[in-house]
Amino acid sequence: MFYAPVLFNTLGFKNDASLYSAVITGAVNVLSTIVSIYSVDKVGRRVLLLEAGVQMFLSQVVIAIILGFKVADHSDNLSKGYAIFVVILVCTFVSAFAWSIGPLGWLISSEIFPLETRSAGQSVTVCVNLLFTFVIAQAFLSMLCHFKFGIFLFFSGWVFIMSIFVFFLVPETKNIPIEEMIERVWKQHWFWRRFVEDEYDNEKVNADYQL
Template identity: 55%
Template sequence: MAILIPFFQQLTGINVIMFYAPVLFKTVGFGSNASLMSAMITGLVNVFTTFVSIFTVDRLGRRKLFLQGGIQMFACQKIVSTLIAAKFGTSGEGHLSKSYSSGVVAFICIYVAEFAWSWGPLGWLVPSEIFSMEVRSAGQSITVSVNMLFYFRYCAGIFVSSLQV
C-alpha cells in the first residue's frame, strides 16, 4: 500500500491540471492574466478544501474519502474534457462564451477541491499510519521515493513532449 497509494496519487492527474491550468484558463478566456489567475484560484481552492479532509478524515474514514474523491475527480475530468472537446474538437478552433468558460473553470476548481480533501492529504497520511514505529522512517522514505519517481516520470514526459513541438 505504501507503494500503490503514491503511485495512484500521481495518476489522479493533479499535476497535469495544476501545470496546464494557465493554458486552460487562457483558453477559456482569462487572457494574459491566466497564469496568475489560475495559480490564485486553484491554490486557494486547494488550501481551503484541505481543511475538509482534516476535519472529516477520522469521522468518515480514509477508504470512503479515497473512493469518493477518486470517483468524483474522474467524473470532473471527463466533464472538463468533454466540454472542451465539444467546443474545440480536433481542430483546436473555436471560441468559448463567458458562461461556458465559467463552467469549465468551475469543474476544474471542483476537481482541485476533490483532490485536496481526498487523495492529496491522504496520500501522505495513510502510508505513515501503515508502518510500525520501528520501520516508519524507512517506510515513509519508500513512499516519498515512489511519489517523486512518478512525479519525475511526469516531468520527463512534459520535457520530451516540449522537445517534439
C-alpha cells in the same frame, strides 16, 4: 497545479483570466486541505478517497467532453459560460484531490507500516511520490500538446484505477493505534491477511523446532 496558468491559457483564456483562474484553484486547494484536516478522523480515509475518486473522475470526463466539442467546432476560444463552467470543474477536481489523495497519501503511508519498517517504508513512499511528480511535471506540457482534450481522459483513467485499488486493497485506519494496526487491520483484511504472519504461530513453530 504546476501549469494551471498554461492550461487555462491553452483552453482559450486570456493572460489575466488564466492567472486569476490559477489563483482561484490554488485557493480552493488550500481550503479543501483544511476540510480534510477536520473531516479525516470523522468520516474515515476510505470514504474521502472513494468520494474524491468519483468526483475527480466525473469532473475530468466532463471537461474532456466540453473541450472535445470545442475541437470539433474548430473554435479558438470558449464562450464565457463554458469558460466559467470549466473553471468550476477544475476547482471540483482540485478540491477532491486536496481533501483526499493529496494529504491522505502521506497520512495513510505513515500509519500502515509497522514500527520496525516504518522508516524504510516511508522513505520508499516519499521517493516514489517525488519521482512520479517529477515525471508528470516534465511530461505534462508535451502530453497536453499531443493528447489535447484527451489528456483529461488519460488522467481520469488513472483516477478510476486508483479508486478500484482503494476500494479493494486499502484498509480503513481511522482511530486505530499504530501498535494494533497488524491485528485490527491487516489480519482482518480479506486480501492482505494471507500475507501477514501470525506471531503466535511463529513462536509455536520455533518452540517445536527447538524441542
